Amino acid sequence: MGLMKFVRGIGRRGNASGARSQTFDLSNMSGDDIREFIRMGGGMDTASGVSITDARAMRVAAAWRCVNIISGTIASMPTDIIKRESETVRRPAVGHPLRRVMTVKPNPWQTPAEYKRLMQGHVLMRGNAYSRIVRSGKDVVALLPMNPDRTVAEQNSDMTMRYRYSRPDGTTITLSQKDVFHLRGMSLDGITGMSVLSNMREALGLSIQTETAGASMFKNGVLAGGAYKHPGALSDKAYERLKSSLADKSGAEKSGEWLILEEGMDVASVVLSAQDAQFLETRDFQRYDIAMFFGVPPHMIGATDKQTSWGSGIEAQGIGFVTYTLSDWFAIWEQAIKRDLMPMDEWENLDFKFFPQGLLRGDTKARKEFYQSALQWGWMNPNEVRSLEDMNPRDGGEKYYDPPNTAGNQNKDTGDDNPQTPDDQRIQD
Template sequence: MLTGLAKWWLERKAVSFTSSWVEAIFAGAKANSGVQVSTNSALQQTAMLRAIMVKADISQIPLVLRRRQGKGAVDAADHYLYDMMLHQPNGWMDGVEWVRTTIMHFAATGQAISYRNIDRRGRIRELIPIRPECAAIDVNTMMEMEYTLQLENAHQVKCGRDQVFHFRGPSWDGFRGLDPVALGREALGLAQATEKSQAQLHQNGVRANGLFKLAGKPPQEEKDRVREMIAATYTGANAGRPILASDALSFEPLTMKGSEAETIQTRGFQIEEIARLQGVFTIMLGHAGDQSPTFASAEAFFGAHVRYTYQPLIRAFLAALNTQLLTREERAEGLHFEMDTSELLRGSLRDRAEYYKAAIGNASQPGWLTPNEIRIDDEWNEDPSPRMNQVQFPMTMRDAGEPPPPTTPPSPHAGA
């Protein structure tokens, strides 16, 4: 059954979206734990929200349009998409905000859609993110994708594949990304149920950690008086105050029940389930489990996080950008988008100094970087000296095919 919010949304928007589709966003479906799980309720789970934000943190890496030049590449600053995607994809968002919003939609619902505002020359003027609940995807009889978009100004737009940027996740039908909330409904539902049970346990501001006993068989009036005294003295803001007992009133502490301890453990397990659902390491969600990471293991975890979470996501994102925002001719010219993750893997100053020392070469080992390339890598200006653009080689080495240096004949008087 649709919630009041979903009914209001349907009536206000007056669009052709099916009620079952809107229900998946707002009301969701009931899990075996007995709670309704929807995209909206999933975002209220701190572990799920944090996992989504962790993925969206790729927005800290600049999205740059580059042009291949020889074996390397240079910034394509002369192309109109360079400034637009790096700084301002639309009139109210900067590049970081657009990437972050796009990845949040993608991680939460399995796909992200932006409307392409195109000018008379056929160029993209703006990329306008569409909320997942405001986009419907269909496939017509010609196997062409059709989109029905509800813009923030209440205008409805029906458009084709060439009028949107559609970044979808793993797909079963090849058109729509799989919805992680629908697939992980049971894990999210159990997380919601355990959180709700814990909240109800503390709802009155006091935990049932002890038993008050009255001596003898007091009348009901005395029981009511003592109950009101306890409620006024030891609950709410007074919870945790020292308990005073007399001969007529005693207090017996209660130990934690096994079921309560199991509930706390279950909450930890559900964080791991949500991390597994989103494909991130639990340490990135602030949950180390039974193992407290050391500096060395934390660094290894973060390196694995970049390689196994960020890089596959960035590769898929760049593939979508290259194929949807660039024409075939532009790609043939070597234009492509880049997000350099090497900055995330940079070590300490000491580690970088050791790497640069080996890269520049020494008396027994040839180098592979020039001093100016190292300066550029550290965002320093180039040194104009010609020697700063030369790779260093040991004095004993020479290029293949180069004749050996002339030798000085021995003196006829040598050894005399």
């Protein structure tokens, strides 16, 4: 079957019952879009008439920024494998094979940041991210990302999972649950995550169509800053003098200079029409709509002209982003890694952890206040603070300070096991 016949076939795709056909417009697609359209079996049609593909979605600025900022934050966040030696003692699991995979080299061609960014991008757009687990004995030695569009997750009768993966060469393999690391987004069946791309296709379609309409307006429309009105017909000499005068006044260095108008001419400004203003409002609304799907505060994608329910200030919105969006992804990563990559006999004493304190790297004032509070109230010592700043320990830095205005603090200052209170001293005097 020829390529165009195949394209026409999926371009007039019917529903499951075959009762109604759906027509997709391929005439305004680039070559990459058509290949993506075919790969997805016809794309995702929208009421706005746009077929949504990964490539098209990521050309929407708001969608690109949302995916990039969440994936980038997850990728850059400090992580580690933590071993619980007791109920109160936790230390980095130095020497554990999984620690090397997650913090040094997940596979032969990716860094940990590149791997986490890719996996987070997959789960954001597709609802699922998969990696094939490579083991040496019982130890995980590598994680090989799998394309979610070529992976089918299914549940066996014994409630375990199996995964059918189509390799790039066209062959298909079936992998058991122990061979696949699966990040699952929001799910309604507990088996596969819901695709954000599929659920926000209408918002993306409207955004793409308004962008196309705006580009067409700038290409074919007339955009003028003002107009000169004449009560009659402007003579040729007056026209030439006016044209020459306008040319002489152009440029930033001539801004603010006055024009001499002839033969009773007047100046009128050209204001934005109600239709144009509504068009711009539609484009602006789409940014907020897309940000809502991803749970990203509007100010992080450049939308700062409206108050939102995230809070009245940028700081409150940033806290909301960590609390309500990033914390959810932290839990998904941490628990999926424990389920798929750690042996069951290590579940009780081994954890994979994100350290959100890394978000304070760019805020010197916030870091200072955080460390000051930690030292003052005795839940960190100076060497622990120095280690977070990549500084070597110092002598005596293992000492914890007692919180101020406590009995312990008075003991340390006086060296007396039974310090006297001011009232006791007055009685003796």
